[in-house]
Amino acid sequence: MEKAPLRGELLVLDESHWVADPDRGHHWARLLLTGEYREMHLISAAEAHPLLAPLVDDAGSVDVVTHQRLSRLDVLRAPVRTTGVRPQTLVVAFSRKTVYAVAAELDRHRPGRVGVLYGALPPATRREVIERFTAGELDVLVTTDVIGHGINVPATTVLFAETTKFDGTELRPLRSWEAAQIAGRAGRYGLTGHGTVGVLTGVRGLKPSTALVSLGAEVARGDRASDLPRRAPRLRPELADLGALEAVDLPEALVRWQAWARAATRDEAMTPDDVTSLVLRVQALLPLLRGPLGAAGDLHTVWRLVSLPIDYDPPRRTRWLVLARAALRHAAGLPVAPELVLPDVPVGGSVEEYEQAAAAARDAQTLLRQFPGVAGLDDDDAAWVEEECAEAISELLPDAIAVSRSAACAECGTAIAPWFSTCRPCSAPRGRGPGRDTGREAARGGRRGPRSGSRQGRRPTRSGRG
Incomplete structure (x- = not known):
């Protein structure tokens, strides 16, 4: 978009x-x-x-066409246990840790035939996982709600391992429209026959709601209206809307715009965005402009930097500021170390380390499309790093799933909810007994570390990326 x-x-x-x-x-x-x-x-x-x-409403004509779902979507009467999950099934969870815990539990019954899909995976890895599931190389795909965003795969069944999610503010039950978007992935017309949706049981700490899943299926079939939030469309300013003359004017201009927009849209079908994050970004940049970088910090450059679609929520805030400072130094003719903009490909890293490096490379691509040449790099260099990380993740995923400890304490092996790493006794600050030490050693002995690769973390050169 x-x-x-x-x-x-x-x-x-x-x-x-x-x-x-x-x-x-x-x-x-x-x-x-x-x-x-x-x-x-x-x-x-x-x-x-x-x-x-x-x-x-200013269009010459507006036609409203209502479409009905073209395939059946039934609700399973009984929960499905981990031993009874069939091929062509999507299993849904809502955090990376829970996805791996569920995948590890299912992998015990279908070794090597379970895949994972979640937002932190590089796009290339996501495409490969989807292609493997579509081709039948994977029987089961454990996924977050990323599957509900326009991804169509030949899945006959969708099972919810949980029906609550953390939305960035609170842990809450799914809304019916969210459940419907996910449930509707089962039995897509032209890909499979009719679909079924239900809940998965047998993973400690997860208690999905059958009633909520049934409601989501009704919405997906078109039998009931969803609880789509009654929010108004959002409006955010462009630079031309602000009337600012210099970068230092931007914080006040943004606050003034928001006050005006709130009054202007009070009786309209729009609502202004909260521009606090834009104000904070400008305020973070202004101190940098008081020194040698001031000449590079003209109004349009600062606005382009604060508008970069790079996450500003902690802990990513520092990453945006590092990239913005690098762009200003480059514009001022000052040297920029390439590793500040684009990380090296990890050597022998874990899946999570490659994910973090790929995310940093995507941020670098975003910057370099707007400000090419920073640190002697362009967006193709960043794309190369992301592709290398994606290849490494694809190689490591099967082992990462197999060695994940499914809902087990990392210290003693006791079964626990997947979002915890240790059980209550092991996390308590008290002395260790002989029995506890023995349990820990047994748990450690049963774990395999991630496969270390020979991948070299070389930065691509401008003459080639071999």
């Missing part, structure tokens, strides 16, 4: 109900309000029609 052009002949806009999302909704709203297209096709949940209609 962030990369969509603002003009063209035909725009097909999927997941249009995201126009109300607090973080990304302003991209949908801006495109619908200002996009110059001869024709637009908006695809969304039916409940989003009141949100979308005001954004396109």
Whole structure:
């Protein structure tokens, strides 16, 4: 969405109900309000029609077409245990740790035939995992709700291992529209026959709600309206909206814009975004502009930096500031160490280490597309690092699943909920008894470390990336 052009002949806009999302909704709203297209096709949940209609009321004509699901979606009457999971099944959990714990439990019964899919995996790795599941090389795919975002695979069954998720603020039950998006992956028309949805039991600490899953299936079939949040579409300012003359004016201009926008949209079908994160980014950059970097920190450069789609939530905030400072140094003609912008490929690292390096490479790509040449790099160099990390992760995933300790204490091996690493007795600050030491040693003896590879962490040169 962030990369969509603002003009063209035909725009097909999927997941249009995201126009109300607090973080990304302003991209949908801006495109619908200002996009110059001869024709637009908006695809969304039916409940989003009141949100979308005001954004396109200046169109020459608006046709509303309601589609019904073309394949059956049934709810399993009984929970499915880990021993009874069949091929072509998606199992859903909502954190990386829980995904691996569930995958490890299932891998005991289907060795080497279980895959994982979650947001931190590089896109290339995600594509490979999806292709392997589609080709039948994997029987089961344990996935987060990333599977509900437009990914179609030949899955006959979706099983929820849990029905609560942490949304960045609180741990809460899934909303019915979230459950519906995931449940609807079962039995996709043209890929499989009819689909079934249910819950998975047998993983300690996970207690999915059958009632919530049934409700999600009803919404996915179109039998019931969802509880799509009643938010208004989001509006975020562009630089031309602010009236700022210099970078130092931006914090006050942003606050002034937000106050104006709140008043202007009070009786309208829009709501202004909270611009606090933009203000904080500007305030973080302004001290850098008082020294040698000041000449490079013109208004447009600072706005481009604060608008980079790089996560600003801790602990990623430091990463954005490092990249922004590197761009300013480059613009000022000062040297920038390449490793500040683009990390080396880890050597013999774990899956998580490769994931972190790939994420840093994606951030570098984002910067280098806007500011090519920083530290003598371009976005192809960053893409090379990400691809290398993705290849390493693909090689390590089978072993990472097999050696994961499924819902077990890392110290003594006692069964625990997957989001804990140690049981209550082992985490208590008290002396160790002989029995506990023996249990720990046994647990350690049964674990295999991640396979170490010979991959070299060489940075690509400008003449070639061999």
